[in-house]
Amino acid sequence: MDEIIESRRITLVDGEPMTYIHHFHVEIFATVIDEVAEELNNRFNEANTNLLKGVLRLDPSNNFARFDHHEILHLARLYFEDFSTAELAELHYQLELYIDVVRGVPDFYNLVDVGALAIKMVKHKYHICFPLVYRLIELALVLPIATATVERCFSTMNVVKTDLRN
Incomplete structure (x- = not known):
């Protein structure tokens, strides 16, 4: 070489x-x-990219090194049907308190993915203390499944809907 x-x-x-x-x-x-x-x-259009960036900010690895509450708030705004204006204002305060709390709990130090984070939140009952943050984590966990289901439906539609059947 x-x-x-x-x-x-x-x-x-x-x-x-x-x-x-x-x-x-x-x-x-x-x-x-x-x-x-x-x-x-x-x-990936801009909306998809913003959605993925917001989900990335929930990543608990390296003691929440990627956490950015402004990006996470932007993620919540993308789910406008799931979060009211009042809940968005409340989410801002929950995120600030949430990151201080979870960074101080040793159980959250070695987490590597959002699924493990959700499990630890339920174990420590933080899903009750921070319900809006937990709702975002749930939405992030459901996103790949929902996307795959829609893609599968469109693929099936291409098989069913042919020129002969129109």
């Missing part, structure tokens, strides 16, 4: 001839990464 590409007389920025490893890293690997990123951008 460190051999010089003889068919190319292109030199790098520092004047060195191009090697196979450089060609692999720059011209092939970076191109593939760009294509994958473009495909992801095409599949």
Whole structure:
């Protein structure tokens, strides 16, 4: 991989001839990464991206290192039918108190996913103390199942609804 590409007389920025490893890293690997990123951008619109960012902020790993209550409030606003205006105002205060409480409880230190967080919240009865936060966690846990169910329905609809059956 460190051999010089003889068919190319292109030199790098520092004047060195191009090697196979450089060609692999720059011209092939970076191109593939760009294509994958473009495909992801095409599949996920801004609303989907905001939804995933909000769910990521609930992640309990590294003692809630990704926790950001503003992003989580934005996630709650996306579920406008599940949270009233008064509940959104209450959620703001619950989130501030919630993060202080769970960061101080050793049982929450080594959690790795939102499912384990929900289990610990029920065990410590925090689902009663922080019902709006728990509702968001429940919505985050249901999201993949609900999305898969809808995708499955549309796939089935394509099979059932053909030109002959219209």
